[in-house]
Amino acid sequence: MKIKLQLKPDTIIALDRLLEMLWDLPVSLDKRENVYKSIGYDLAEKFSSKAKSIIKKANLFETKTKAISLKYHEAWALEIIINELLEHFPDKNEYRKSLLTSLSNNLNQKLA
Numbered sequence: 001m002k003i004k005l006q007l008k009p010d011t012i013i014a015l016d017r018l019l020e021m022l023w024d025l026p027v028s029l030d031k032r033e034n035v036y037k038s039i040g041y042d043l044a045e046k047f048s049s050k051a052k053s054i055i056k057k058a059n060l061f062e063t064k065t066k067a068i069s070l071k072y073h074e075a076w077a078l079e080i081i082i083n084e085l086l087e088h089f090p091d092k093n094e095y096r097k098s099l100l101t102s103l104s105n106n107l108n109q110k111l112a
Helices: 009-024 031-056 072-088 094-111
Strands: 002-007 066-071
Touching: 002 009, 002 072, 002 094, 009 031, 009 066, 009 072, 009 094, 031 066, 031 072, 066 072, 072 094
Parallel strands: none
Antiparallel strands: 002 066
């Protein structure tokens, strides 16, 4: 089962920046948290490559959305990761925080 998302370049870059924080988290004894991290590492690599390609093709007026397809478990974990990281490491940039919150809400609706 796949979840299809249409994301703006700004959202992909904001998500890439947030997922970079996963690499700095310490190892946990909680199995559930380790599952989230494991899926999160895969997602971090996926969105990092997307963000890099967007930055290489930098166009200030680019508003096209990018189609991204996630497996159900990836979308499920991504929603949880976004909420947890925003809670523990609040973003000072309100625009990025708004983009990520909107993405989390969108994932929640698609997963329901």
